[in-house]
Amino acid sequence: MSVVLKAPLVVEFPFTRSLGPVQSAFLTGLRERVILGVRTRDGRVLVPPVEYDPVTAEELGDLVEVAPTGTVTTWAWNPAPRRGQPLTTPFAWVLVRLDGADTALLHALDAPGPAAVHTGMRVRIRWAGERTGAITDIACFEPYDGHRAEPTGHTGEFEDPVTGIVAAARLDYTYSPGRAQTAYINALSGRRTMGERCPSCRKVYVPPRGACPTCGVATSEQVEVGPRGTVTTFCIVNIKAKNLDIEVPYVYAHIALDGAGLALHGRIGGIPYDEVRMGLRVEPVWTEDARYPDHYRPTGEPDADYDTYKELL
Amino acid sequence: MSKEPVAVVGIGQSRHVAARRDVSLAGLVREAALRALQDAELTWADIDAVVIGKAPDFFEGVMMPELYLADALGAVGKPMLRVHTAGSVGGSTALVAANLVAARVHGTVLTLAFEKQSESNAMWGLSLPIPFQQPLLAGAGGFFAPHIRAYMRRSGAPETIGALVAYKDRRNALKNPYAHLHEHDITLDKVMASPMLWDPVRYSETCPSSDGACAMILTDRAGAARAPRPPAWMLGGAMRSEPTLFAGKDFVSPQAGQDCAADVYRQAGITDPRREIDGAEIYVPFSWYEPMWLENLGFAGEGEGWKLTEAGVTELDGDLPVNMSGGVLSTNPIGASGMIRFAEAALQVRGQAGEHQVDGARRVLGHAYGGGSQFFSMWLVGDRPPDS
Numbered sequence: 036m037s038v039v040l041k042a043p044l045v046v047e048f049p050f051t052r053s054l055g056p057v058q059s060a061f062l063t064g065l066r067e068r069v070i071l072g073v074r075t076r077d078g079r080v081l082v083p084p085v086e087y088d089p090v091t092a093e094e095l096g097d098l099v100e101v102a103p104t105g106t107v108t109t110w111a112w113n114p115a116p117r118r119g120q121p122l123t124t125p126f127a128w129v130l131v132r133l134d135g136a137d138t139a140l141l142h143a144l145d146a147p148g149p150a151a152v153h154t155g156m157r158v159r160i161r162w163a164g165e166r167t168g169a170i171t172d173i174a175c176f177e178p179y180d181g182h183r184a185e186p187t188g189h190t191g192e193f194e195d196p197v198t199g200i201v202a203a204a205r206l207d208y209t210y211s212p213g214r215a216q217t218a219y220i221n222a223l224s225g226r227r228t229m230g231e232r233c234p235s236c237r238k239v240y241v242p243p244r245g246a247c248p249t250c251g252v253a254t255s256e257q258v259e260v261g262p263r264g265t266v267t268t269f270c271i272v273n274i275k276a277k278n279l280d281i282e283v284p285y286v287y288a289h290i291a292l293d294g295a296g297l298a299l300h301g302r303i304g305g306i307p308y309d310e311v312r313m314g315l316r317v318e319p320v321w322t323e324d325a326r327y328p329d330h331y332r333p334t335g336e337p338d339a340d341y342d343t344y345k346e347l348l
Numbered sequence: 349m350s351k352e353p354v355a356v357v358g359i360g361q362s363r364h365v366a367a368r369r370d371v372s373l374a375g376l377v378r379e380a381a382l383r384a385l386q387d388a389e390l391t392w393a394d395i396d397a398v399v400i401g402k403a404p405d406f407f408e409g410v411m412m413p414e415l416y417l418a419d420a421l422g423a424v425g426k427p428m429l430r431v432h433t434a435g436s437v438g439g440s441t442a443l444v445a446a447n448l449v450a451a452r453v454h455g456t457v458l459t460l461a462f463e464k465q466s467e468s469n470a471m472w473g474l475s476l477p478i479p480f481q482q483p484l485l486a487g488a489g490g491f492f493a494p495h496i497r498a499y500m501r502r503s504g505a506p507e508t509i510g511a512l513v514a515y516k517d518r519r520n521a522l523k524n525p526y527a528h529l530h531e532h533d534i535t536l537d538k539v540m541a542s543p544m545l546w547d548p549v550r551y552s553e554t555c556p557s558s559d560g561a562c563a564m565i566l567t568d569r570a571g572a573a574r575a576p577r578p579p580a581w582m583l584g585g586a587m588r589s590e591p592t593l594f595a596g597k598d599f600v601s602p603q604a605g606q607d608c609a610a611d612v613y614r615q616a617g618i619t620d621p622r623r624e625i626d627g628a629e630i631y632v633p634f635s636w637y638e639p640m641w642l643e644n645l646g647f648a649g650e651g652e653g654w655k656l657t658e659a660g661v662t663e664l665d666g667d668l669p670v671n672m673s674g675g676v677l678s679t680n681p682i683g684a685s686g687m688i689r690f691a692e693a694a695l696q697v698r699g700q701a702g703e704h705q706v707d708g709a710r711r712v713l714g715h716a717y718g719g720g721s722q723f724f725s726m727w728l729v730g731d732r733p734p735d736s
Contacts, residue, residue, distance in 0.1 A: 042479035050409035051467050055372035085419055086374050092392045092422035094378075199369060204409045210479045220480050238595035248591035268501070270493030271547035276475070279483050284547075287484055289494055296595035300484055313501055327482040341501070346596060348498040 040217045044210040049203045057086045060098050063196040065172035068162055069189045071098045072136050082136035098191030101135035103160040104184045105176075108132050108139045112149040119205075121175050127152045131176055134183045143175040151178070159184065168197030215245035215254070222259075226321055230295055232256040238296030261292035264331070265339040266315040267348045268298075271308050286311045290331055291347035298347050305332030314338035351450040353733045355572035355579035356694040358388025358565030364528040364679045367466035368559040373413060374420035377462050380561035381421055384458065388565040389576045392422030395565070396454035401431040401441030401461040402683030403718075406473035408464055421458065433587075435631070435718030437461060438686025439725030442564060442714075443585045446727070449566050450582075456571050462561035463681035470557065470682060489554055489634065491720065493546035495599040496636040500548065502600060505639060505654035507548070511539040512657055513635035514553045514677055520664055521674025523703035528558040528679040553635035553677070560681030562688045569733070580694035583711065583734050584615030585727035592720035599721055605644040608724040613646070616711070616728045621646045625728070627669040627696055627706045628713040629689040633676045638662065642670070645715065645726075664704060672696065672704040686716025690727055697731040 054062060057073060061084050064071040073084035074097040082101055087094060110129045116122055121143035129152075130139035145161065146152050159179035166172035212220065215231055219242045222229040231243035231254035238247065239258045246253050269288035275281075286308050289298035303311050304320065316336040319328030360383025362368070368376055377400075385391065398421050400414050410416070414430040421428070431441040438461035445459035474488060499505070518534045521527035542552035572579045588608035590597070609621075618624050630645070632638045639653030647668060648656050656662055662670035671677070673692040676685050693714035695701040706712075711730045717723060 040480060044477070044479055046406075046476055048406075048409060048468060048472060053367075053369045053372055053464075053467070055370075055375040058372060086372065087378065087419040089419045089424050092419065092424070202409065212480050216480070233595075236595070240595065248594040249596065268494040268498040270490060270497060270549070271544070272490055273543065273547065274545050276471075276483075281484075287490055287494070287546075297593060297597070301482075302484060313497070326480070345502075348495070348599060 037217060037221060039211055039214055040220060041209055041211045044208040045205065046208070047203070047205040049201050052200050052202050054198055054200065055086055056096060057084050059196050059198050060084070060191045060193070062168040062170070062200065063193045064189070064191070065170070066166045066168040066197065067193060068103075068166070069187060070101050070103060070133060070160070071189070071191050072101050073097060074099045079137040080135060081138045082133050083140055099135070100186040100189045100191070101133045102184045102186055103133070104179055105131045105133035105136070105158060107144065107152070107154055107156045107158055109154055110144065110152050112152065121171070126175065129158070129176060131158055135186065142173055145175045145177050169200055213245055215243040218257070219243055220326065223326055227259055228261045228292060230258050230260050232258045239294055240297065241292060241295040241299055258294065260294035261319070263316060263318045263334055264290045264292035264295070265344045266303065266311065266313060266317055267291050267344045268313055269303065269311055284308050288331070289348065290317060291344055301328065302330040303332070304330035312338065314341060314344065352452050352568045354446045354449045354582040355567050355569070355575070355733075356564050356582070356698070356729065357567050357572060357575040357577070357579045358384040358390065359691045359695055360384030360387060360563045361526045361688065361691065362561045363526050364558045364560035364681055366528065366556070366558065368464065369466070373408065373410065373462070373464055374417055376464055376559065377417055377460055377561045378420045380462070380563040381458060381460055384563035384565050387577065390456070390565060394456055395422060395426065395458045397427040397448060397457045398423040399429055399431060399441055399445040399448070399457060399459045401437040401687070403434060403437060403463055404473060406468070407470055407682065408467045421460065427454075433718055433723040433725065435633070435682055436686050436716040436723040436725045437683050437718060438562065438688065439690055439714065439716030439727070440587050440686070440723065442566075442687055442690045443587055443725055443727060445566050446582055446585055449568050452568070456565060456567040458563060458565055459687070460561060460563040461684040461687040463683040464559045465557040465681060466559050489546040489549050492634050493549045495721070496634065497548055499600045499636060499640050503639070503651040503654055506658070508540070509639055509654045509657050510548065510553045510635035511536060511550070513632065513638040514539045516663055517632070517635075517671050517675045517677040520672055520704055521678035523664070524673045524678075525702070526679070527674040528556050528560070529674070548636070549634050555633040555676045555680035556678070558679055558681040560679065560684050562684045562691050564687070564691055564694065577700065578698050578731065580697045580729040580731070581733045583728045583730045584612040586611035586615070587723070587725045589723050592722050600640060601644045601650070602721045602724070604722065605641070605717065605724045606646070608726055609645045612713075612726050612728050616734070618728065622648070622668065625668070625711050625713055626709040627672060628715065629673060629675070629692045630670055630713070630715045631676055631686060631689055631717050632671060633680065635677060638670060641715065645713070664706070669706050672701065672706055686718070686725060689716055690714035693727070694729050697729050
């Protein structure tokens with residue numbers, strides 16, 4: 036059996052976040068080196084602040100400043116920092132209860148090693164040089180044996196508050212199409228289209244998935260289909276997609292290759308887009324070094340009768 | 349033991365718009381939940397459990413947002429669960445909540461669905477660059493347009509039907525203060541003249557991208573008896589699924605949709621939906637899905653759905669009004685869209701739909717679908733309890 040294909044798949048997007056009033060004040064405060072919590076009706080001060088009381092569900096908005104010094108309530112050593120983490124050298128993840136707060140904030144502690152970290156140790160904020168209104172405005176925490184710092188008495192009102200942030204997210208996957216699609220992709224390199232026949236309903240799946248979704252049984256019998264086929268339905272795409280290098284308008288079609296039990300999708304070329312029709316007989320057009328046919332073009336055969344493909348739309 | 353009857357006693361929506369930059373996700377869901385509580389004249393303490401739904405996490409990039417939204421929804425110390433069935437999720441979320449009441453697991457349940465489309469890009473979220481696959485298409489419009497063409501071929505419908513649906517739904521939206529699109533100068537000519545995006549789908553025949561949330565309070569008979577306003581009663585509810593693609597799949601009228609509707613009608617004792625149902629809120633993200641779903645839902649025979657649209661039967665003052673609220677074509681916070689259909693159906697039988705109220709609506713269908721026409725969820729609500 037041939038080796039199953041694998042490839043990296045990176046999913047990355049700059050998501051935006053509207054902050055709402057409480058997070059807006061908190062992040063704007065960090066920009067100004069002021070740490071704000073929120074006071075609940077029973078007098079607790081929550082840092083980082085939340086919009087709704089976790090106990091009573093009440094809306095919260097009574098902002099209160101706390102000190103940039105605090106106490107580690109628990110920690111974990113991170114020996115191998117990864118991309119995007121607060122420090123590039125080994126550090127401790129810490130929960131810090133800032134002086135004046137009743138809850139703890141998660142951040143990084145810059146310490147020489149795990150022996151230098153303990154629950155109950157005193158720490159203070161090390162501010163980032165450039166601050167934009169983000170949690171990274173706190174570069175990290177650092178050990179501190181001085182006096183408790185006093186708040187500045189800030190009200191939580193700021194000029195030019197931060198109302199939104201961009202939260203870039205990235206996920207790194209290793210994608211594998213699996214055994215059946217690997218065989219399909221490998222056959223395409225010889226310009227052959229291979230499907231798999233379901234042993235139960237006898238339908239030929241192209242591309243194959245290794246199992247029949249209707250019968251729920253594994254498929255393995257290899258069946259070559261095409262190369263010709265019938266356009267069963269289509270649309271004319273008039274808007275250009277960002278990551279797609281295809282000139283518009285183009286025809287995106289469902290094509291039932293001869294012998295296939297369902298249609299696959301492809302682009303139609305070699306004919307004006309407004310002359311493409313259901314029932315058009317087509318064949319693949321290959322280009323050098325491409326995994327898939329570049330497009331399908333008319334064969335010149337008479338159109339297929341609707342009844343021959345109406346189950347394959 | 350028979351099931352507990354389920355009543356809708358509170359409904360709340362945010363005012364749906366393109367971007368709610370003034371609120372966080374928490375602030376958005378809170379708004380809908382508070383309005384539902386106010387409608388029911390209940391407080392957080394009266395809620396026994398919370399059932400929440402939204403479309404894929406990639407749409408905002410917050411993984412498992414229900415965890416962080418527990419505070420905003422008063423769910424701390426209570427059961428909270430998330431439902432996940434793509435675009436149909438708003439409907440299936442309501443049904444999961446309803447089943448908790450019907451099974452007497454909980455007396456009163458808050459159910460809520462939301463989407464804040466402005467925080468991301470759904471077209472991107474639906475078109476990830478999967479290795480070894482040929483990129484051909486972006487977004488949902490290109491996916492659904494060929495199926496619409498197949499319907500047109502199969503039914504012989506005139507090309508104008510889609511525009512008629514869009515024109516109707518956008519006019520209905522003018523009567524709904526919560527709708528996203530309020531196109532006061534809409535005309536049929538303007539719809540017809542709008543650009544073809546994915547021929548046969550025109551720009552004006554597609555749904556907008558919205559930020560919004562919708563919430564409902566569902567309760568049992570005892571809860572309904574205490575309700576300050578008339579409840580809506582669930583007469584039937586069902587969900588069905590099928591694969592996205594399989595040999596023999598009928599994209600024009602999927603089997604799962606037909607089966608789901610048949611199950612709802614059986615539960616409700618409906619034998620002639622066209623005559624016995626007074627209106628429907630149907631998930632129509634592209635105009636042509638109105639006639640397609642009219643057939644799939646049994647309101648018209650195969651190939652006949654467009655005739656109802658053409659004859660004005662589905663207009664607000666027609667014999668079978670469809671999407672009185674303006675529908676998905678006027679408001680589409682994806683995850684919430686199904687629940688808005690369910691809630692709007694309930695508003696109608698409660699007599700509380702305001703300017704888009706259908707006089708004397710006694711039984712109204714709420715419908716949602718999602719994925720590649722693979723998830724279906726529906727309920728039928730009435731102005732009287734079942735078996736009364």
